[in-house]
Amino acid sequence: MPSIDILHEHSLPHAKARKAVQEVADKLSERFGIQYDWAGDTLNFSRAGVDGKIALAGTNLRVTADLGFLMSAFKGPIESEIRRVLDERFS
Known part of the structure; x- marks a missing residue:
């Protein structure tokens, strides 16, 4: 399976970074029916055709x-949109 792997640095405090990830997950759930759950500081998400996670670690997060x-x-448009949203939410 093709994969997306994006490492994004940010300067938000941990609580604000987690809140931003939660807001993104809520929008994805509402717009695309993506199911998600938290496991520690990792948000796991899935829907038909996509399985992934957003892992928070210090001053970066990784989307896979x-x-x-x-x-x-x-893949190209999905990856571009993820990068756009990360720049918007975590800059």
């Missing part, structure tokens, strides 16, 4: 996702 066959055709 495995894309199914149909979603792999959209």
Whole structure:
């Protein structure tokens, strides 16, 4: 499966970074039916064709996702949108 792996540095305090990740997850759930849950400081998410996680660690976060066959055709646009949202929320 094609994968997305993005490491993004930020300067937010941990609580604000976690809140920002939660807000992103809420929007994804509302717009695309993505299911998610927290395991410590890692938000795991999934829906048909996508399984991934957002892991908070100090001054960075890592977004990883495995894309199914149909979603792999959209890897470029998906990755671009993730980077845009990270820049917007964590800059």
